Amino acid sequence: DGGITQSPKYLFRKEGQNVTLSCEQNLNHDAMYWYRQDPGQGLRLIYYSQIVNDFQKGDIAEGYSVSREKKESFPLTVTSAQKNPTAFYLCASSLDRDGGEKLFFGSGTQLSVL
Amino acid sequence: GENVEQHPSTLSVQEGDSAVIKCTYSDSASNYFPWYKQELGKGPQLIIDIRSNVGEKKDQRIAVTLNKTAKHFSLHITETQPEDSAVYFCAAGGYSTLTFGKGTMLLVSP
Numbered sequence: 301d302g303g304i305t306q307s308p309k310y311l312f313r314k315e316g317q318n319v320t321l322s323c324e325q326n327l328n329h330d331a332m333y334w335y336r337q338d339p340g341q342g343l344r345l346i347y348y349s350q351i352v353n354d355f356q357k358g359d360i361a362e363g364y365s366v367s368r369e370k371k372e373s374f375p376l377t378v379t380s381a382q383k384n385p386t387a388f389y390l391c392a393s394s395l396d397r398d399g400g401e402k403l404f405f406g407s408g409t410q411l412s413v414l
Numbered sequence: 415g416e417n418v419e420q421h422p423s424t425l426s427v428q429e430g431d432s433a434v435i436k437c438t439y440s441d442s443a444s445n446y447f448p449w450y451k452q453e454l455g456k457g458p459q460l461i462i463d464i465r466s467n468v469g470e471k472k473d474q475r476i477a478v479t480l481n482k483t484a485k486h487f488s489l490h491i492t493e494t495q496p497e498d499s500a501v502y503f504c505a506a507g508g509y510s511t512l513t514f515g516k517g518t519m520l521l522v523s524p
Contacts, residue, residue: 304457333511340423342503342516343458358511359415390457402448403512405457 303327306391306406312414313378313385321376321409323391330395332374333403336360337388346389349374378411386413416441418506420515427494428523435518437504438486446508447480447487452501452517462489465508494522 304325313319325332331350335343345358349368363382368374374393378385388410392403417440427433439447445466450458464471464478464487471478475494480487487506491498499522505512 306457335514340516342420343514345511345513348511392457401446402460402463403450403458405450405459407457408455 304391304393304404304406306389306409308409309407311409311411313411314414316380318377318379319385319411321378321389321391321411323374323376323406324372325374325393325404326372327393327395327404328371329393329404330371331393332368333392333394334358334364334366334374334376335390335392337390337408343390346376385411387411416444416506416513418504418513418515420504420518422518423516424519424521426521426523429494429496431494433491433494433498433520433522435489435502435504435520436486437488437506437515438484439506439513440485441506442482442485443509444506446506446512447478448505448512449478449489450503450505450514452503454500458503461502491520494520496522496524498522 307322333348334346344360347366349355365377390408391406394401394403420437448463451461452458475492477490501517501519503517504515
């Protein structure tokens with residue numbers, strides 16, 4: 301089955317710890333995205349990548365980092381600089397790197413702070 | 415940048431009634447307007463989308479209308495069913511990344 305796989309489904313972070321969320325797609329899509337979802341706040345863009353070895357900051361990139369070494373993979377690291385990391389994190393991909401095409405979303409990772 | 419406003423935040427209807435969710439956007443350059451449905455604990459799924467060269471699009475019980483002059487677009491669900499209960503998001507974009515509305519929680523009572 302083609303799709304986007306996010307792991308883990310649940311993740312807990314201790315104070316001062318960096319954690320990495322995994323996102324893998326087998327759709328052969330060029331573009332990949334990370335969104336943060338808070339209750340009542342909709343989806344806010346953290347980072348996106350339109351091509352391998354290149355990525356752009358979204359609206360709320362502070363405290364996060366990404367890499368895009370392979371077309372299939374776009375991991376997100378939540379660093380200790382992100383003071384309010386508790387949220388539902390969604391990874392998405394789209395065929396067209398220039399926008400205007402539908403996004404396919406993964407099933408999300410719920411990150412909580414211990 | 416783009417700004418998308420979505421109303422209402424919650425909507426309760428009886429099974430069989432129609433539901434309408436409205437969104438406005440700010441950037442006249444936006445030309446792609448999708449709607450996503452998100453069930454609890456899952457990622458959003460595209461249910462319908464429309465581009466700026468058309469005014470209306472239908473898919474069975476779901477329709478979307480677009481008014482480019484007024485910069486607003488709406489989702490219409492007819493003959494609602496309990497399985498339509500979910501959070502619905504509108505979005506606008508098409509020349510770069512999408513900007514999402516804050517969502518509408520639709521509750522359909524049997």
